[in-house]
Amino acid sequence: MSGLKRGYFHSLLVVPVIALFCLGKVYSNELVIGTTFSPESLSYLITEWEKQPNAASIRMLNRTSSSLNKLFDDEKNDNIDLVLSSSPMLFYHLQEKQRLAAFPDKFSQGKKFVPEILQKTTVAFSLSGCGIFSNVALLENAEVDVPTDWSGLISPNLQGLVIMSSPSRSDTTHIMIEALLQKQGWQQGWALIHQVMANVGTISSRSFGVVDKVQAGLGAAGITIDNYANLLTHYNVDPHSVLIFKYFPNFPVSPTFIAITTNSTNSRQASAFIHFLLSNSGQSTLYHSKMGKYPIIPLAKSHPLYATQQFLFSQPTIDYQLMLKRQEVVKLMFEHQIIHRLAQIQENWKILYQKEQQAGHPLPELREILTAL
Template identity: 50%
Template sequence: MLRWHLLILLLTSALAHGSELVIATTLSPEATEHIIGQWQTQPQAVSIRTLNRTSSSLERLLNNPLGEKIDLVLSSSPMLMQRLQDGGKLSLFENKIEDSRRLVPESIRSTTVAVAISGYGILVNRTRLQEKGLPTPKTWEDLGDARYQGMILMSSPSRSDTTHLMIESLLEQRGWQQGWASLLQVSGNLATISSRSFGVANKINTGLGAAGPVIDNYANVLLNSPNLSFNYFPTSRAAPMFIAITHTSTNQSEAGRFITFLLSPSGQQAMSDSDSGKYPVYPLPPNHPMAHQQSLLLEHPPLNYPLTIQRQKLVQLLFDSAITFRLTQLQDAWKALNQAELNLKRPLPEIRALLTQVPVSAEQAADPQYLSQLEQQPDFRESQLMAWQQFFLQQQRLAIKQLEALK
């Protein structure tokens, strides 16, 4: 009798597991909760369980043959989707919705579907700013203003593909050298570097920082707080949210049905509800309250995805070498420079130039051979990292030497 009970329990468990969709996602639980809740109201909807991971962790999960069985991957990262497709981890999916297809990089259109769009901007804690008597920062230049010293938060591209895409957008729009100059100036105001991009939003919400660059859906789920506000970057472009079915999914049909739901009117409505903070892939009618911002996001040209994917490793390594691993020294150097400019009542462009240069040229950053060596040759990568370290150390020494000469 006991044996029969055990057999029934095992069969029940197997059936339950078979009727469940598992979604591995780089999004926060708050960003997916509402969408999944709306799916569960559909007739005969199977249950969904999410695994929230960073891109690198999610990739390791899918590369582990003994790991969790995953049916769908949901992420804002085209780089992740490209690597998964290249590794044979994704199933083919025919997406006939042109409004969705055009938002997907051409190289991954055979497997990957765009189901929503977002934009980037600055989340601020208004209470903290009011306490300091400071205006709301709305641009990258504002984030680098000396008045916000020790009050800015952001993540790094090696920890967050969302942050990586924000940085790539800045680099493409401003140019390689000027883009890095803006980032290095912002670095002087950083309180810390968060390990996750949605951690930036949560820290600002709790008052650990006053402002920081984030994607809109991480901000919007928190905007019921009267302390917070969010403003899009004036040049923010549309950042699609992608989904794909894994090659090993045993629930391909149900997974496909979930994607079809997301592209349906009710699914798109769920995506654009305030709880999700995203925009549908279909153009909204002009009288819709979200139509103007959606139009602004879509009017900017998309990222150069081939270049973004190709130089991902370079941007990650250079950001950590230039900023993450030098944060304390940068904070000290910028504090000294800002104080010197205040005392002298004039800018010091020569010293600023020393603190905002990077050791990689725009030509190298677009050179397939250089990028390939950096990606695939450990010895070459290590030699570059050592050279970069020496470059930043020398620049910092020169800046400090010139600042001391002004005293």
Template identity: 50%
Template sequence: MRTTLLLLFLSFASTAQELVIGTTYSLEATTHVISVWRTFPESVPTRTVNRTSTSLEQLLSASPEDSVDLILSSSPILFTHLQEKGLLAAVIAPDAPEQQWVPGQLRGHVVAFSVSGYGMLINQHYLDGQGISAPEDWEGMADPRLRGMVILSSPSRSDTNHIMIETLLQRRGWESGWRLLLEIAGNLGTLSSRSFGVAEKVQADLAAVGPVLDSYANVLLANPDLRFHYFPDFTVSPTYIAVNAKSRNIAHAQAFIRYLLSERGQQALGEVETGKYPIIRLPVDHPLAARQHQLLSLPPIDYGLMIRRQSLVRSLFDMAISNRLAQLQEGWRSLHQAEQQIGHSLPELRRLLTDIPVSEAQSLDAAYLQSFGVRTQAYSNNNLELIDWQNYFHLRQRQLYTALGKMGVGTASTSQSGAGRK
């Protein structure tokens, strides 16, 4: 019995001396920062648990023990959910200007320690082989010559992609943003299940271009076939860290946060091409200063609005794009063919592929968003709103094929009869 108790004590002590970081980033994005941390006298052995945002939230919510000590992610959605469940410990964060990048409702529980930016990872070799110039912005990804060459991730699977899409909707406007997304969807070859999966597929010649966070792209740029292009006038993406309220290693976790905000920790962020820039402004003669200052000058999005309508945006993306991707691809192929035949754009028919069943007023209405969030927490095909959306898209797809048929443009019968059924 005494031996058993001793072994249990030693097991507990060993666990308590290991710092576990749960992160939505790939392993490569944190390797160097952790290796520098290990040189500090107060460091302890550290490992990462790499999960999706949803999986990490489920792990932290379900585990009665301290399976994770620190949470590291660029997703304010994840941290908001964890804070609402009382899973974030208070952190000692400096009252420094750099912490302005933490959304107001998260301050005191979350610290920002670096910034990144959004753009497109481009497989230049792939595009050169097709004789196509690389896109410069979101509109460029709607070029019909890129049909089958673009890759995205769904916001219901990737908080990084959710932030990109919400930024697009806020910058371009609700209707215009969705119109552009639906046009880009016609060029999608597939949807990735993970945000860094977008970068991996572009690298593997499975796509020519995909929107990604720079930290996912920069670790791949040793490949001469790849290049990364920042979106102009988009938004900055801070990287956040917080302490699990269940952690038995809070002292070590706080020490790790102090390290990240220290001069050496900030310096480590710029020593390898991770795409993470220090949050403390660099001197003007630093090689990373110009890019960092550019990112820090970008205005943040309205994170409060993003949190309030997260269920709406995720469900609408899935109903409008994910669940009917094959129909969108066929619809745009047929429409582009018709426009090429007659020599001009067909705006009325384009609207059949780009209109959405939710108005901008609804997307801003607190009562609608609250009731929508309650109704769709358990996603169900019996949900009347979602069925209405499905019928909405199905009807417009049929109207498109009817109009194209009258113009003498052939479409696949399977697409016509099966549109909107997925």
């Protein structure tokens, strides 16, 4: 082969090699975040991060908790660098599979709201509270006061007007169901859930879909967390809005967790992203109206969100060990005892309400039968 031809073929080989190298450089400067949150709820945070000097661009993979967990059964797992979710169950399962990297002590600030069993691999950077998102106009039409607790959702006038997700579809809903069971006790908790479900008109596929449906007038009240509601109510600052969020009293908060994966190809940038989340600038990003969350760093007393943050700080802690121990039982109970029998449950309660109206007083014996497990 002549020197000219050798040079020509050499150049053909060099070009793709350089191209692959360049692609590798681009890829290594990309952070891939697997998350259970909707892309809209994180877009402002990502925008603020990408304004930081030398910040990697971010690609998000939005999945359910179970889908993300299964994704990590594959060694490649879409090259996920970070996992971001409010589901302690997800982080527990990934930690058990040794898919999460150990955190150094420099992130100790973010471990205050993390279950002890996860503190070696996981940090928390924000808080959300649980409660009820309501459409006041629809409640007024139904002649029902704005509900502030689970018991406020059992009025016969709310039949078909309550919206929620299920534990098998949403770990956020699972946490709220578990918190209610821990607060009320197993028997009384399930009895109350039965009564609430008698009024449910829509089972949302995801927890963040609840607020959209209430806003659209598909229901009068939905069980959800504050940050999804805050995106629409802007922290309830408009007294004339028909949309309002009320916190459950004496009810555990829902921290947002993040962890670096053991297979991360960009652990330096992943660590920098967590530093940003725990920094003053990152924490201030969280309570912007486009985020709707609360920081874990205490706000100044003069801050308009100070009182609500202190309220969230004062809420009881959920028993994570108990939740993890019986998570599958709670899911199965909800699916088989409620979801699969929902039409019959609602018909039974409709008949009961009619009989009570005819009698002019409650019928506790019949109620006990309907709420028995």
